Amino acid sequence: MSRRVRGSIKLVNCASCGRRVPRDKALAYDRVTVYSTDLKTNDDVRTMLRREMHYCPSCAKHLRLYEKKANQMARRAHSGWGQQDREAQDRWGTNERFGNSDSA
Structure with missing residues (x-):
């Protein structure tokens, strides 16, 4: 979607250089840190x-x-990350969405 449609967008700081960039233009990357005793x-x-x-x-x-980021998204798609959300969207509007397949 084009930026012209959305209007004003919040600025975020670049984690590397500190530059202020519009949120839709910046690349959002998930960093995972594991702390262990x-x-x-x-x-x-x-x-x-x-x-x-x-x-x-x-x-x-x-x-x-x-x-x-492309590799991260490919791993998520392959592992079924977010699969429950997609299944819930597919069931929306049917009687199965609360776990009971019988019609009321």
């Missing part, structure tokens, strides 16, 4: 932090994030 014990406590980082087009090209 001990990897060898059974009492392992893992905390997973997912952050959405925004990059301006020039930094995204320099850091090769467009290829990484």
Whole structure:
């Protein structure tokens, strides 16, 4: 969709250079960081932090994030990420959406 239709869009800071870029022009890339106490014990406590980082087009090209983003989206599509949402959208308007397939 063209920017002309949407009007004013919030600016985000580039995570690499700090440039202010419109949100729809910036590349949003998910960074995942896993914090762990001990990897060898059974009492392992893992905390997973997912952050959405925004990059301006020039930094995204320099850091090769467009290829990484394409690979990330391909992995998500292959693993069925968001499959429940798509199935819920397919069931919308039928009696199956609450788990009961019988008509009321």
